[in-house]
Amino acid sequence: MRADAKENYHHLLVAARDVITQQGAGASLRDIARRAEVSHVTLLRHFPTREALLDALLRKSLEELTAKAGSLELSSSPGEALLIWLRDAVGFVQVYSGVVTIMAAALADPQSALHTSCDELRKAGERLLKRAQAQGVARSDMEGSDLFALIGALGWMNDQAPFKPRAEYLFEVVSNAIMVRQ
Structure with missing residues (x-):
């Protein structure tokens, strides 16, 4: 995995932890992508579901x-x-x-x-x-x-x-x- 992809992956997990802790397991994937400051497509590339x-x-x-x-x-x-x-x-x-x-x-x-x-x-x-x-x-x-x-x-x-x-x-x-x- 490229360095920027690894950084996005880690950043997405940190954002997901924060958003899901606040909003629950049904939190919006778009909110997670926004918090991580990546596109929704980038989130789906790393986590298709x-x-x-x-x-x-x-x-x-x-x-x-x-x-x-x-x-x-x-x-x-x-x-x-x-x-x-x-x-x-x-x-x-x-x-x-x-x-x-x-x-x-x-x-x-x-x-x-x-x-x-x-x-x-x-x-x-x-x-x-x-x-x-x-x-x-x-x-x-x-x-x-x-x-x-x-x-x-x-x-x-x-x-x-x-x-x-x-x-x-x-x-x-x-x-x-x-x-x-x-």
């Missing part, structure tokens, strides 16, 4: 969350590791309004640009959940897809003004429902 742009924007964060799950697997407390990761995952989906719907659709569609990143995240959470279940500190009837759905639900609440003030309380309710108190 909204999903391709979101994949490039979100992939690094999804990979970091997946890697964090791997390091937490080495933790001496499986329950604590699961809750730390769950809180971080919920925090991530709360950054970009509307991303939960896109991630859920991507998980169900193996052809999606975001599918692999979302599936790896789901599997990482599932490993933490299974480790906590093996220690008897998490509900035995949950699956990794349940955990992924709860992350989505908790993230979605942040997008809803009436629920936002209770988001922390509801996170505690959900996390208490996942964990087995001894």
